[in-house]
Amino acid sequence: MNTSERIPKAMAEKFAAITTLTDAFCEQHLNEEYRQLIHRVVGALARKRPSPLSSGKESVWAAAAVHVVGRVNFLDDPSQDPHCKPKVIYAFFGIAESTGQNKSKAIRDALKMGQFSHEWILPSRLADNPMVWMLQVNGLTMDIRAAPLELQRLAYEKGLIPYIPGEQAQTPD
Numbered sequence: 311m312n313t314s315e316r317i318p319k320a321m322a323e324k325f326a327a328i329t330t331l332t333d334a335f336c337e338q339h340l341n342e343e344y345r346q347l348i349h350r351v352v353g354a355l356a357r358k359r360p361s362p363l364s365s366g367k368e369s370v371w372a373a374a375a376v377h378v379v380g381r382v383n384f385l386d387d388p389s390q391d392p393h394c395k396p397k398v399i400y401a402f403f404g405i406a407e408s409t410g411q412n413k414s415k416a417i418r419d420a421l422k423m424g425q426f427s428h429e430w431i432l433p434s435r436l437a438d439n440p441m442v443w444m445l446q447v448n449g450l451t452m453d454i455r456a457a458p459l460e461l462q463r464l465a466y467e468k469g470l471i472p473y474i475p476g477e478q479a480q481t482p483d
Contacts, residue, residue, distance in 0.1 A: 321356035324363045328352050331372035335402055339394050343432050344379060351375045351430070354421055362420060366413070373403035374413035381414065382423055382430045428472040436472055445470055 317325045329349055336345035352375050355363050363371055376399050380386065386395050400410045417423065423430050428442045436442055445454045445465055454465050459476040466474045 317353055317356045318361075321361050321363060324361075324368065325352055325356045327368040328363065328372045328375065331368060331403065332376055335372070335376055335399070339398065339402070340376075340385075340392050343434060344376075344383075344385075344392070347383075347430065347432060348375050348379050351379055351417065351421065351423075355417065358420065362416065367405075369403045370405050370409055370413050373399055373405050373410045374417055376403075377410055377414040378417045378423060379430065381418075382425055382427060383432050383435060384425075431472075437475075437478075443471065443475070 329352055332348045332352070333345055336342070336348065352363070352371070355361060355371075355375075377396055380394065380396075380399065384390055385393055387393055396410070397407060400407045403410070421430070425439075425441050428436060428439075431439055431442060440453065443453050443455050444451055446452075447454075447457065447461065454462055454471055455475040457465075459474070462471070462474045462476050465471045
């Protein structure tokens with residue numbers, strides 16, 4: 311089932327309008343992995359009750375969705391591929407940077423997004439993002455990948471990590 315199939319009918323048109331804009335940006339500046347993650351963000355906002363998407367311009371929501379996914383994934387870092395500065399995002403959508411920043415913050419707050427939020431990190435970057443794997447165990451911060459398998463499983467069951475790294479390493483290629 312894709313993201314748009316779970317969107318309430320009342321928000322389907324808004325979702326489609328916003329993702330059409332973000333798709334054009336992704337085609338020009340990003341990639342398919344970003345496009346899918348941006349769709350997830352817009353879908354999550356469309357499913358909220360009441361949906362914040364019900365008010366405001368599609369171009370503002372589109373720019374903010376791209377920015378927030380980019381922010382979580384360090385899109386403005388030139389060492390990343392792809393990379394893109396926020397000014398390019400806002401110029402593409404024809405909105406003021408301050409407007410985009412404010413709406414981006416609203417999305418981060420609504421979806422509790424940050425660099426530690428593994429559900430919003432590009433799948434191809436999960437394994438290499440140390441922030442995903444840093445957890446407090448008995449008051450000490452540690453990289454859960456170095457912990458015994460039992461602790462990794464417990465962290466996964468609690469939703470603290472996206473998968474069990476010890477089991478991934480044991481999978482034959």
